[in-house]
Amino acid sequence: MLHTKIFRKSILPALAAGLFLAGCKKEEYALPVPKDVLQNDVIKRTLGPNIVGQQIEFAYAMAILPEKGKLVSAQVEASIAGANGTYLENNAYYTNGSGQDVGVPVAEPSVTSGNTTSVTYNVDTFAATLRYYYVIPEEARGKQVSFTFSAKSDDGETVSYKMGPYTIATMDMVRKLNVSNGAAAYISIADMKVYDEAGAAANPDKIDLVYVYYADPDVIFNHALVSPAADAQYLPGVDLPAGVNKSTKVQKVFNLQDYNLAQSQYGIYIDDLDFEKLDLSNAPDFAINLKAEAGVWAETSDGKYRAYIYFNSVNNGSKSAVISMKRYTMSGK
Amino acid sequence: MKTYIITIAVSLLALAGCKKDYPVDEDGLLITTRAECYVSNFELLGTDFVTVRNGAAVIDTVAQTINVEVLYGTDLKNLYPQFTLVTDAKLDPKITGKVDFSDLDHPKIYTVVSGNRKVRKPYTVYITVQPR
Incomplete structure (x- = not known):
């Protein structure tokens, strides 16, 4: 009880007074003096x-x-x-x-x-x-x-x-490639280019994925990236040129609007490390029903390249899409 | 006098806080008195974290089955199942990441364990792929 009394009668007023004084202290403002050097x-x-x-x-x-x-x-x-x-x-x-x-x-x-x-x-x-x-x-x-x-x-x-x-990153980037069903549909990750059928026939060993648009009456197919070696049911209406037969692993991704590829408001960046840590060992060789602002992680059949392919826009009417790609070359391959 | 009362109240509160009223299980989860044991909702997400279900999953709490049809072209090897359970229940085995559902002949079985940890009900997840 004695302690409480002492606290109330002496320490508390002292603390209050201190606080009051500190609060009232007026520091004079002085113009900052600029340094007189460059x-x-x-x-x-x-x-x-x-x-x-x-x-x-x-x-x-x-x-x-x-x-x-x-x-x-x-x-x-x-x-x-x-x-x-x-x-x-x-x-x-x-x-x-x-x-x-x-x-x-x-x-x-x-x-x-x-x-x-x-x-x-x-x-x-x-x-x-x-x-x-x-x-x-x-x-x-x-x-x-x-x-x-x-x-x-x-x-x-x-x-x-x-x-x-x-x-400086090891990866490469290419933006805004036009792909369209039945025409410029053959995507080469190695070349970071899109080929038409004649181009694919001339470079069959470089074709990693085929862009397909298919409006199926029963199921949702729409825009797809399909490996040439995938089951034929995922390549409707596609007649692959001779020798185009690679099996590329792809995994669907949504909400990964990489800033470099999408150039929109999202502050997301895919860097070398993301490709290094990617594990597609269990991934399928096709991805259907891809939408605008969606994408796929991909790995070429020889394991030399890993890529992220982003859909900037899609057009169901013209059966086409605009894609962008970041590609990483695996070391030692 | 006031000080004494406050001191006693705080001490009592501290003691009460330390008192162990309820036991916890091996996961550190509270074991309660609830004996209910069922799945109330089931979701299946793809690698893009978008649902792959074609319609709602049919959950039969009597037969202890979950029937779900997935969209055509679903990658069955890389799916994230999500179970919604009755209050205080837990799932065995735990879901820690992607699950491979591709072996349709051997459907996955998940056991729901009740809040009192005394009732265990295995649920079988049957997946069918939307035909084309």
Whole structure:
């Protein structure tokens, strides 16, 4: 009881007073003092796996106090030279009231020489953010790439920022291939192409799957990806060219709208690891009743390739579909 | 006085919390007094987690059978069965992933175990494929 009394009479008021005082304390606001040196910062704007042939986008910001000088040049050095199309933007962007990015030219178009891409400013500016687009070259496949961003000001200062290393995916990607029943229906995972009947007859060993559309009166068949070696009942109306006889394993998937393939709002990415961990040992050799935004995991008969084939859209009227594919080459095959 | 009452109440509550009123089974699930033992609903999903049933499953709780017709072209080797059971019951064997239903001549048998773990009823799952 004594303890309670002490607590009530002395500690509690002290605590309350402390809290009151702390709450009332007024911290004076002081304007932050900017650093008087050339500064820079980088963010990577692209997400997901880095796929050969695709871009990695960065935004490179640099600034100096206006009374100290202006920007002279900016450059990016990649550890592996970018493929054709790699460039450093010569526009600085601002976002207008409608949320759109509007470019203001601030420099000469970028010049790429070997691993280095650079721009030289041609307007007096002390702060700019430039976008850098690195097109991933074939030689970077499965390797790591890192970047050094640097800027110069006219008072002789230089500053740099390192980004990476980033792992470049082993997989390949192809988007928006048109397939149609009875015409461009023969899909080659090895070539990542679609062949018509004549093309399939010329390359029978490369045909892994056949696209079929069939409106069955009794059962739901519709859009299907069927292995040439599958039971004939799953290839209605298909007369396979001679030699087209591979058995490809396929497994139906729904709700896997990979961002790279679907290019829609879903932030889902299929990466090399997904293919490595895939187990299709028990999978069938056909998949029927495929819908838009559905897909299949596939593995070629020789086990060399694993792929994810995504249906961007389907058209029952024209018996056709638009498909996209990510393909992974298994190591050691 | 108030402090004492609160202290006693908290101690009592703590003791009550520790008291083991109900036994648990080998899975750590509560063994209750319920003796009901049946399947109330059955679902079958494909690898894309979309149903492969062609119509509702027919559950006979007397004969202890589940008859389900699956869509033409269903991959019977890779299916996810889902059982809805009466309150407190559990299933044996447990479903841990994909199940191979392709051997139609040897239908799978799942046993429902009642809440008091004293009643066991085996249910046979008969699958037929929609004819074309």
